[in-house]
Amino acid sequence: MIKQLSVFLENRPGRLANLLNILESHNIKVLAMGIAEAGNYGIVRLIVDRKGEALEVLRGANMAVNETNVIAINLNDLSSAVRTLGDANINIDYAYTMDCQRVILKVNNEVEAIKALSGAGIKALEV
Amino acid sequence: MCTYKLSKSELVELQNKRLRWLVKYVFDRSPFYRRRFIENGIDPESIRTKEDLRRIPFTTKTDLRDNYPLGLVSSDLSQIVRFHASSGTTGNPTVVAYTKQDVESWAELNARCLEIAGVTPKDVVQVSYGYGLFTGGLGLHYGAERLGAKVIPASTGNTKRQLKLMKDLGTTVICCTPSYGLFLAESARDEGLDPKRDLKLRVGVFGAEPWSENTRRRLEEQFVESAHDIYGMSELNGPGVAMECVMKDGLHVWEDHYIVEIIDPNTGEVLEPGEKGEMVVTTIMKEGMPLLRYRTRDITILDDEPCECGLSHARIKRILGRTDDMLKIRGICVFPSQVEEILMKTEGVSPHYQLIVDREGVMDRLMVRVEVSEDFKTDRLTDLVNLQQKLEEELKDTLSIHAVVELVEPKKLPRSEGKAQRIIDMRKI
Numbered sequence: 001m002i003k004q005l006s007v008f009l010e011n012r013p014g015r016l017a018n019l020l021n022i023l024e025s026h027n028i029k030v031l032a033m034g035i036a037e038a039g040n041y042g043i044v045r046l047i048v049d050r051k052g053e054a055l056e057v058l059r060g061a062n063m064a065v066n067e068t069n070v071i072a073i074n075l076n077d078l079s080s081a082v083r084t085l086g087d088a089n090i091n092i093d094y095a096y097t098m099d100c101q102r103v104i105l106k107v108n109n110e111v112e113a114i115k116a117l118s119g120a121g122i123k124a125l126e127v
Numbered sequence: 128m129c130t131y132k133l134s135k136s137e138l139v140e141l142q143n144k145r146l147r148w149l150v151k152y153v154f155d156r157s158p159f160y161r162r163r164f165i166e167n168g169i170d171p172e173s174i175r176t177k178e179d180l181r182r183i184p185f186t187t188k189t190d191l192r193d194n195y196p197l198g199l200v201s202s203d204l205s206q207i208v209r210f211h212a213s214s215g216t217t218g219n220p221t222v223v224a225y226t227k228q229d230v231e232s233w234a235e236l237n238a239r240c241l242e243i244a245g246v247t248p249k250d251v252v253q254v255s256y257g258y259g260l261f262t263g264g265l266g267l268h269y270g271a272e273r274l275g276a277k278v279i280p281a282s283t284g285n286t287k288r289q290l291k292l293m294k295d296l297g298t299t300v301i302c303c304t305p306s307y308g309l310f311l312a313e314s315a316r317d318e319g320l321d322p323k324r325d326l327k328l329r330v331g332v333f334g335a336e337p338w339s340e341n342t343r344r345r346l347e348e349q350f351v352e353s354a355h356d357i358y359g360m361s362e363l364n365g366p367g368v369a370m371e372c373v374m375k376d377g378l379h380v381w382e383d384h385y386i387v388e389i390i391d392p393n394t395g396e397v398l399e400p401g402e403k404g405e406m407v408v409t410t411i412m413k414e415g416m417p418l419l420r421y422r423t424r425d426i427t428i429l430d431d432e433p434c435e436c437g438l439s440h441a442r443i444k445r446i447l448g449r450t451d452d453m454l455k456i457r458g459i460c461v462f463p464s465q466v467e468e469i470l471m472k473t474e475g476v477s478p479h480y481q482l483i484v485d486r487e488g489v490m491d492r493l494m495v496r497v498e499v500s501e502d503f504k505t506d507r508l509t510d511l512v513n514l515q516q517k518l519e520e521e522l523k524d525t526l527s528i529h530a531v532v533e534l535v536e537p538k539k540l541p542r543s544e545g546k547a548q549r550i551i552d553m554r555k556i
Contacts, residue, residue, distance in 0.1 A: 006506030008499050010536050036508040041499075041534045043508055062538040064499050068506040093507065106506065 008064040034096030088116035145411035237270020240370035248275035255303035262365025341471025377442030
């Protein structure tokens with residue numbers, strides 16, 4: 001299981017750049033990013049290399065940010081992983097890719113999901 | 128301090144006596160009021176009691192502007208010892224003039240206000256209202272000094288220094304606008320202070336802008352032990368016209384100095400206690416610039432029932448809005464305080480907001496910009512959409528018009544250190 005940062009941002013030019021600038025200026029590397037938007041706002045989901053520090057600097061910059069548990073798997077395992085989760089009646093809330101080789105999955109029950117995946121021989125990755 | 132703990136009948140008797148003095152005083156000395164009386168065929172001798180007041184025309188802000196600067200001064204100019212002025216955003220400012228006795232009375236009324244909120248000579252009172260032409264700072268300053276408390280004349284601004292003074296001098300009473308109070312609490316937390324633990328604020332004296340019960344709850348949770356509403360305006364001396372006692376169920380108006388009526392702002396008809404309308408005030412002790420039936424443009428309700436604190440001075444409900452701040456949107460009256468009330472009780476948003484009104488074709492549109500609070504915890508868009516929809520539904524229920532809610536990032540809306548600037552009206556009418 002890995003931790004994702006979820007950041008509330010206004011949906012207008014420059015806000016995402018501002019967020020990434022803050023991280024970059026603290027030498028925090030973004031490993032994966034997904035955006036969900038609704039009209040004039042959205043949520044940016046990030047996997048970073050130094051999560052603790054990222055949380056601290058983003059809160060220091062008055063951003064609404066919090067942590068969420070997600071699962072990373074190999075892209076090669078995607079279709080079997082999705083089938084396995086479906087069979088175990090676990091919902092995938094959202095997903096996005098990471099560096100062309102891995103997929104981040106947010107499910108409604110991480111513990112059960114990891115159990116089901118490992119039962120099917122699929123490894124949940126660490127970053 | 129002179130005693131203000133009079134019985135209701137003593138108060139009414141005093142009011143009628145002082146009213147008779149006032150009418151004669153302005154008729155003899157003020158060309159403005161003399162003309163008003165003559166033009167309306169009113170014999171000043173015929174005004175004997177509060178009920179007779181109804182025959183006298185209202186005095187309005189426009190009268191003050193038209194007679195700028197000193198046309199409404201009744202006393203001899205040689206007796207004036209002080210001027211204050213309110214901002215003139217729409218032309219001339221309003222100048223008010225005080226005699227020595229007026230300054231004395233004003234100090235006395237503010238001392239009473241502090242006293243009924245539980246302030247004692249042992250308290251350290253930080254006055255964080257503006258000092259200068261604005262009456263807030265000096266009014267409470269004089270009151271606190273009259274009471275015998277220790278006064279810190281901090282004035283507005285420089286929030287870091289405000290907090291340092293509070294901490295280092297052990298401030299127990301803070302006087303400022305409620306929005307600045309919330310801002311001070313927020314700033315204290317940003318500096319790593321827990322105001323409730325690291326500061327000793329017992330009493331908050333909050334005024335100069337309308338606020339709500341929810342704001343009180345927030346101020347008392349985050350900032351002061353007990354938050355009290357104070358009311359006043361420069362035309363009526365400044366702060367100290369009315370104040371919440373320890374019961375915090377309405378503001379006692381100092382009836383030995385002011386006669387209050389509530390009127391229908393559209394018809395001018397006097398309403399009964401319990402009915403909502405515009406407050407009209409007659410100053411029965413002022414010498415420099417006394418006003419007869421002054422239309423305050425503040426909307427409230429008069430409560431003449433006895434108060435559990437024992438004072439017989441009638442109470443007004445907190446100011447519900449202003450007749451001129453009141454936004455008319457598609458013909459419906461909207462008060463910013465109604466919006467604030469909703470935000471205060473909604474989890475996930477801060478109490479800071481901005482109302483933007485514009486017009487598309489012939490339709491007015493209201494947009495409410497609201498800050499998502501920093502501790503709003505979600506990674507799911509649906510939670511935000513639900514929050515937005517919930518706010519829109521509640522606004523619709525309360526305001527009776529549809530408002531679009533725009534969620535903005537934390538601390539993105541302007542913070543005001545004086546009267547909050549929360550309304551942007553872009554309608555070209």
